[in-house]
Amino acid sequence: MTVRILLADDHALFRSGLRAVLDTQPDLECVGEAEDGRAAVAETARLRPDLAVLDVRMPRLDGLAAAEAILAAPGNSTKVLVLTTYDSDEYVYRALRAGASGFLLKSLPPEEMISAMRVAVRGDALIDPSVTKRLITRFTRSIAPPSKPAEVQRLTSREFEVLLLIAAAHSNAEIAERLRVGEETVKTHVSRVLAKLGLRDRVHAAVYAYLHGLVPVSPARGMPSPPPP
Template sequence: MSLSVLLADDHALFRSGLRAVLDTQEDLECVGEAEDGRAAVAETARLRPDLAVLDVRMPRLDGLAAAEAILNTPGNATKVLVLTTYDSDEYVYRALRAGASGFLLKSLPPEEMISAMRVAVRGDALIDPSVTKRLISRFATSIEPPSKPPEVRRLTSREFEVLLLIAAAHSNAEIAERLRVGEETVKTHVSRVLSKLGLRDRVHAAVYSYLHGLVPISPTRGTATHPRP
């Protein structure tokens, strides 16, 4: 079964180019387009796609406000991926706080953007660690980390270890290999981590870890080795 995608961008040329790339993918299908934020919200409600790809700068309603409207709709199951030409901390913060599954620069190669769409739908890992993690890290270092949140102490030692590996952008398979357990066991741990911390998905588990100072800021993937608080 193909994953359905809605493209929202006020530049018709960009939409048509991205749609052309999507049309070559067997597992992805562009089911609709929108040229402004209000249309994106309406089309998402009508089509209920698996993923809505929203440009930050659109007329009538910007992509961040559209993301908030989509993700705050009761019963919504659509994931949101935000695109922009601007490397802005404010955009990253608003997108992720709204519940978006990722934030990408539009300058990414098409194959990486397509890969990010698949990741966004399955919620398996941070989208594009080379961009998203760097931007989150930059934001996190601009503020003094708050004290460790009390809910973290509800995690078992193994669950906390899984949280750190999520923050380091590891997939379930990679976590299973590192911990020498089965993938189903990892999925159970991830589910419990999200439930105990009240988080939507893996992306927000990673953001949570950085913003609360649970892991050191590092550009190197897989260096989340901060001791248990």
């Protein structure tokens, strides 16, 4: 199955470079380009790609507003990956609130960018790791809920363990190895966690775990303390 991708960036050189890389991948196809946010929204509605890759800073409509419009459109099935050269908490927060499947810095090597596109289309949402750690630390310092939300009680002990491992930025393969189970079993657990907590994807599961105080954070590093093996 070929993944259909729309590229939106006001820099033609960046678009052409990324498109050239996509053209080398047998499972990825660039089906359209846009040089501003309004065009990105219109082209997404017209082409219905599997993934729209949006730069944050574009004329007429910025990438975050475009992401919000795309993801709020009735019947939308296009996932959104937001790219930026600016490491901003506000950008990350708006992308998450809109429902974007990923937020990455444009400084990533091309092979990692391509890998991120595949991850986003699969539904395993992601954020640049350094951005995630700082964002989560910022919120956990200001929010301290008194107890676990009621819906967390619906998770089994294994599902809760999987939630904590997601929050610690482990992939399905790493969770499978840690828990000594198969990847398909992990995928089942992840799906049940998302369904029971009413969450869109893994990124929102990680943010949920931190914001509700489910994951202890090390004061020295602002890093999660994953469950013991």
